[in-house]
Amino acid sequence: MELRERARHYFEELQRSICGELEALDGAGRFAEDSWQHEPDGTSEPGGGVSRVLSNGTLFEKAGVNVAAVRGRLTERLARRLGVAEQTFFATGVSLVAHPLSPMIPTVHMNLRYIELAERAWFGGGADLTPHYLYDDDAVHFHTTWKRACDAHDPSFYPRFKQGCDEYFWLAHRGEARGIGGIFFDYLGEDPERTFGFVRDVGQAFIGAYVPIAERRRTEAWWDHERDWQLVRRGRYVEFNLVYDRGTLFGLETRGRTESILMSLPPLVRWRYDCKPAPGSREAALVAVLQRPKEWIPG
Amino acid sequence: MELRERARHYFEELQRSICGELEALDGAGRFAEDSWQHEPDGTSEPGGGVSRVLSNGTLFEKAGVNVAAVRGRLTERLARRLGVAEQTFFATGVSLVAHPLSPMIPTVHMNLRYIELAERAWFGGGADLTPHYLYDDDAVHFHTTWKRACDAHDPSFYPRFKQGCDEYFWLAHRGEARGIGGIFFDYLGEDPERTFGFVRDVGQAFIGAYVPIAERRRTEAWWDHERDWQLVRRGRYVEFNLVYDRGTLFGLETRGRTESILMSLPPLVRWRYDCKPAPGSREAALVAVLQRPKEWIPG
Numbered sequence: 001m002e003l004r005e006r007a008r009h010y011f012e013e014l015q016r017s018i019c020g021e022l023e024a025l026d027g028a029g030r031f032a033e034d035s036w037q038h039e040p041d042g043t044s045e046p047g048g049g050v051s052r053v054l055s056n057g058t059l060f061e062k063a064g065v066n067v068a069a070v071r072g073r074l075t076e077r078l079a080r081r082l083g084v085a086e087q088t089f090f091a092t093g094v095s096l097v098a099h100p101l102s103p104m105i106p107t108v109h110m111n112l113r114y115i116e117l118a119e120r121a122w123f124g125g126g127a128d129l130t131p132h133y134l135y136d137d138d139a140v141h142f143h144t145t146w147k148r149a150c151d152a153h154d155p156s157f158y159p160r161f162k163q164g165c166d167e168y169f170w171l172a173h174r175g176e177a178r179g180i181g182g183i184f185f186d187y188l189g190e191d192p193e194r195t196f197g198f199v200r201d202v203g204q205a206f207i208g209a210y211v212p213i214a215e216r217r218r219t220e221a222w223w224d225h226e227r228d229w230q231l232v233r234r235g236r237y238v239e240f241n242l243v244y245d246r247g248t249l250f251g252l253e254t255r256g257r258t259e260s261i262l263m264s265l266p267p268l269v270r271w272r273y274d275c276k277p278a279p280g281s282r283e284a285a286l287v288a289v290l291q292r293p294k295e296w297i298p299g
Numbered sequence: 300m301e302l303r304e305r306a307r308h309y310f311e312e313l314q315r316s317i318c319g320e321l322e323a324l325d326g327a328g329r330f331a332e333d334s335w336q337h338e339p340d341g342t343s344e345p346g347g348g349v350s351r352v353l354s355n356g357t358l359f360e361k362a363g364v365n366v367a368a369v370r371g372r373l374t375e376r377l378a379r380r381l382g383v384a385e386q387t388f389f390a391t392g393v394s395l396v397a398h399p400l401s402p403m404i405p406t407v408h409m410n411l412r413y414i415e416l417a418e419r420a421w422f423g424g425g426a427d428l429t430p431h432y433l434y435d436d437d438a439v440h441f442h443t444t445w446k447r448a449c450d451a452h453d454p455s456f457y458p459r460f461k462q463g464c465d466e467y468f469w470l471a472h473r474g475e476a477r478g479i480g481g482i483f484f485d486y487l488g489e490d491p492e493r494t495f496g497f498v499r500d501v502g503q504a505f506i507g508a509y510v511p512i513a514e515r516r517r518t519e520a521w522w523d524h525e526r527d528w529q530l531v532r533r534g535r536y537v538e539f540n541l542v543y544d545r546g547t548l549f550g551l552e553t554r555g556r557t558e559s560i561l562m563s564l565p566p567l568v569r570w571r572y573d574c575k576p577a578p579g580s581r582e583a584a585l586v587a588v589l590q591r592p593k594e595w596i597p598g
Binding site for chain 2: 034051055062064172173174231234235238239242243249252255258259261262263265266267268269270271272273274
């Protein structure tokens, strides 16, 4: 079977297993499944996918896991923006964003994708954590899990991909990272089979990276003002995804299926003018770390 | 006095008078004033402005009126995106967005600006209405007010600027307009003094365009599901402003003052997966009009 087909099947399998684990974690919520075919109005050919969404669970306010495979032709405008010649593409990937109800449980995101653009083929993806309140041990656990998955393949991966993550999820207009990072890689594909092995290991590591954090924070009490802070921080999440995220902009620009592309957006969000945390507060401690991404694993 | 100075003073005066009128309309809320100087981290020079925000009023959940004057140099990237050579700019303008609490009262936006880019100088701006529930007589009143203001200057203005508005506030990825339009114009400046006269008349017409609509809808009862629909529609407002709006992207890209640029974002917003109005509902009637912008004034 061609690599593109095997990649796609793997992403579908990963979607199923992760949804099962997240349902078990939630305890009550169930993923609704929405299989779709999409006929874009531009030059792209029809694509298809499966979106799975859990809404109003006990732990997750909204969690979405999407698998898609699309092929088409870049618009001239997009080709120019990406700095490539106008050409055909194929893309398949899985993407996941989970927004817990409790502000003490971090939002998490993972994306794994396989892309062919004219003669080139590569994998990209990563996983990152967006806490609203900072627990150092959560950050260390998350990063340690990814470092282990990376180190099994190449000792240079974790430091490169950790830095790549801090750079990618940067809101320049806020002078802040979206969260406390994780790993992010792109254009990885000198040896496609080996790279696919690495991507599978990243996929397998996700549950171990996130579930223990959610389990130990689910019993933390929280107050209205902490929920409010979470909604304000979710505004930054929206700003990142709509202003900077390449995947989102690529999807919208190629007239992908909007509901699946924007499934990542939080369920409820607040914007408040000039909202600044009080000095010395837990909120201020989070912002300080977002402004200067740190090394979570002593070198 | 130079035109740029007179434009700036006019925008400041307009801000004061409109804030007074909106406070009178609200009945309880008061605009807080925030004068700021901003030192961008890029190549732009310091700019300044005054942001006025009314939060949690009786009629307005959030209303912001901002005046700013900035000068600087376009980044190479932005110059490329705008299709001009890298060069210096000066911009001053007033912008206003008011988000009522009641889903029966439409959100309103107005922006007026004066820009100098190298040798060129022009005015731009407009006003548009974003209802969550459609009342035809509100749409007709809003458009009629702008048509009158336009017709006093040039009979070709209203049809051109009405179409410009429908085209500008278009969410391509949704296949919907942001609202029911109004007027939008840009690069208007063959005769700067005459254009300034037109811009002042647009500014003076704002209160008459909006306040009567808010007054007649403020006593309409509404239910939770209607408030919920308003929050979902506000998500589209965010999508437009962060993905398409040239002013927002220009401001963020030139490292303007983020809080003033994003003052336009609604106070509370909801994203729900694949939210579709029931056939035959009032929500569906709104969407139908957004999908096919219509002429509100019989020709």
